[in-house]
Amino acid sequence: xxxxxxxxxxCTLTPSPAASSSELLAQHxxxxxxxxxxxxxxxxxxxxxxxxxxxxxxxxxxxxxxIREKVLAVDILVLDTPIWMxxxxxxxxxxxxxxxxxxxxxxxxGRPIMYGKVATVAVVGNEDGAHKTIADMMQGFNDIxxxxxxxGGTYWVGEAMQTVDFKDxxxxxxxxxxxxxxxxRNAAHLARLLRASNYPAG
Numbered sequence: 329x330x331x332x333x334x335x336x337x338x339c340t341l342t343p344s345p346a347a348s349s350s351e352l353l354a355q356h357x358x359x360x361x362x363x364x365x366x367x368x369x370x371x372x373x374x375x376x377x378x379x380x381x382x383x384x385x386x387x388x389x390x391x392x393x394x395i396r397e398k399v400l401a402v403d404i405l406v407l408d409t410p411i412w413m414x415x416x417x418x419x420x421x422x423x424x425x426x427x428x429x430x431x432x433x434x435x436x437x438g439r440p441i442m443y444g445k446v447a448t449v450a451v452v453g454n455e456d457g458a459h460k461t462i463a464d465m466m467q468g469f470n471d472i473x474x475x476x477x478x479x480g481g482t483y484w485v486g487e488a489m490q491t492v493d494f495k496d497x498x499x500x501x502x503x504x505x506x507x508x509x510x511x512x513r514n515a516a517h518l519a520r521l522l523r524a525s526n527y528p529a530g
Contacts, residue, residue, distance in 0.1 A: 333366060347495050349494035378426065381426070428472070449466055451482075452483065
């Protein structure tokens with residue numbers, strides 16, 4: 329039985345049902361998490377109506393509040409983004425901007441509301457920028473109050489200026505598979521530690 333849960337917020341720019349390298353990499357990470365007793369789900373943010381802004385609810389049909397409720401209900405968050413021009417996708421940036429609203433939200437003990445939750449990052453692209461993209465996303469998660477596991481980022485980057493995508497590969501490269509497995513193992517371990525003993529209130 330799964331005792332932890334983890335959604336992947338897939339920040340591809342490609343709406344469903346078209347194939348997405350970002351979603352494929354996220355699914356590999358989720359599969360690894362399931363080996364450690366984690367129930368998983370995946371959501372393409374681009375398929376939702378997420379309004380620009382830094383409030384919990386931007387009104388006018390904004391579907392971010394429902395996504396936020398999913399984040400609040402789980403132990404581990406997987407943020408998955410492609411690289412565009414050396415940066416995370418605009419959708420990933422928008423997710424971080426919307427999460428910014430939770431900087432001022434606290435739990436019953438006065439702790440930041442995202443304390444006790446683990447964040448991981450998966451990045452895919454066919455250009456440089458994987459390390460910087462992971463660093464940018466992880467810094468944002470740290471500011472918001474998420475905890476970061478050791479080696480909690482994974483990525484695949486194809487040959488620069490070529491057209492081969494992750495979804496075109498016949499199999500997951502061994503180095504990526506190893507990174508995904510380590511990410512999942514460490515994320516589940518940290519989530520269980522935090523579930524047993526969350527950070528103290530200030």
